[in-house]
Amino acid sequence: MMKSAIDTTVIFIFSAFVLIIGLLFARTGRNMKSFFAGGEAVPWFIGGLSLFMSFFSAGTFVAWGSIAYKYGFVSVTIQWTMCLGGIITAFLLAPRWKRTGALTAAEFIRQRLGAPVQKFYVNIFLLVSLFNKGAVLYPVAKLVSVSLGFPLTTCTIVLGLMMIAYTAIGGLWAVMVTDILQFVILTAAVLMVLPLSLDAAGGWTKFTQQVPADFFNVINGEYSIGFILAFALYHISYIGGNWTFVQRYTSVDSPKSAKKVAFLFAGLYLVSPVIWMLPPMIYRSIDPALTGLNTENAYLQVCRLVLPPGLMGLMLTGMYFSTSATANTTLNVTSAVITNDIYKALINPGASDRQLIRVARLSGLLLGIGMIGVALLVPAAGGMIEVVLSIAAITGGPSLLPPLWALFSKKLTGKAAYIISGASLLVNLLFKLLVPALTTLKLSRSEEMLLGVGLPFLLLLLYEFVIAPTTAAKEYQDYRIFRTRQQQDAAAQSAAEKEAIHKQNLFGLRVIAFSLAFTALLLYVLSILASSGNMLVAMIASAVLLAAIIPLRAVRKIRKQPEYMLQNNIPVEDSDVHHHLKNRESKNEAYDERTRQ
16 A cells, blocks of 8 residues: 555545646647648657657556566666667668658558558557557556455546546647657656665665676577567557557658657667666566566556655656656557548548547547556456567567558559568467467567568568569559659648647646646645655756756747748848848758659
8 A cells, every 4th residue: 555645645636737738739720631640840849758658557567677677677678778779769760650651550551561561550550559558457456456445347447538538628738748758757756766765775886786696687488589680670650650659750841851750769768768677677686586476566566665655656656657648658559540541531531620639539538448447457468568569569569660661662562561570460460379389489578579570571571572573564553653652642731730730739738737736736745745856856856947947949030930930920131031041941951862762
């Protein structure tokens, strides 16, 4: 149980605050572009932080925390593959996604590979998202259940419904604001847990003496060098091609900004795994008795041990909202796919913006209910680690690599992508489910991952360099059709739409600043109530308050842009406007020329 009612109060105050934030954005999404992509004018640093937190979840504490407790530093090695994926994405993939001009990855697939192939990938994406994010909702419900003493089923349903509410109501900006808020909460909480847990262990020297000799090996246990290499390949395709993350690259204003989004993600994943994983590693030296699924509670146990009243509630709130950030982003993107690529493209092409937003919110609600159902079934599937890694191994390579290949290749056709994905999925499922049941052969985790990523990659290489060159020029037809559609679909925004997007983004930045100030105020209150670490809490509160200046500076920068001043009839010298717009246009053209195929 929690140490005091203060923790429970903190949880409810922050939960209510985040729900109110979602309601604030209820009227800002006037059409699909603003609801799902922030009008393609989201500041890159907001997009980068949101991408980081969309990738991050309580599963980091539960799944990787369990690995950190059992095997040590290899949990950091595993997560550094995500940093590598971010770097490759920044150089090769994020700018290309932005230059497609598509609102979603599914829209690009339809334009590039055709509607039948898009339907195939949409079905896989929706099914995988349902299971993946349901699995991610489970650990945070478990954390809240253990901490507050409520039934697991009740926690799963209540937390899931709350997650649905502000995502379906507020759209992308509501998701991103809560991403930023819980990034700050989690960072503040973990920065307090780390020194306090080290102190509880008796210092660094005693900690290192009490853990196994191989605890700081970069490779350990079942997480071999083969697994790490396969996981690195998987994360290059996952971070660069997962539809949830593609939305972060398409929602900024230029390919250069999309590149910055991925670089910020990579930088955060270079540093954060060390900070996140040390507390459960330290707890191994304090209590080495955890076994089985109980190792998933290692992070929670060390927090309960060292955090004073109030701060445990803050940590738990951060864990919940980090999970909801992952699920919320997926809800927003899957809702975008259903609305843009199924309802609008196939069912009602003439739908009004009002109808589309209504469908978007309804689809978000139904998908969220499905995720809750899956979360309730995770314990029966063997726990979160088994579910997440199995889904990644089976579906990651087959569903993500062919669309990524299509970003570069003029030869890949819709038919070839369909066959490669279908064959790879079938082989992966056979080795996961049928072969172990009929024979004694069972692939290890690293072999599973290598097969899942390696097979579609080899098939794509075979098609690109062996099969495609022997066929007639008609194999390039899909690419030519895509280029034609891309040029036809490039339509300028109306002045009214640009003005609405500016107002939405200014409003979002102001809400972020207010949210940070509110968080700082709560931390100052907790620093007074805390029985230990008062000065540390107060220092972190001051840092959060100073961070509120960043979005306010971004507001002032946007308001000084000549485009904004012209749209809002603010006096500005014509020569200044012309120079600014011409200079920015030249820079964008030069960047596009350098990155053009």
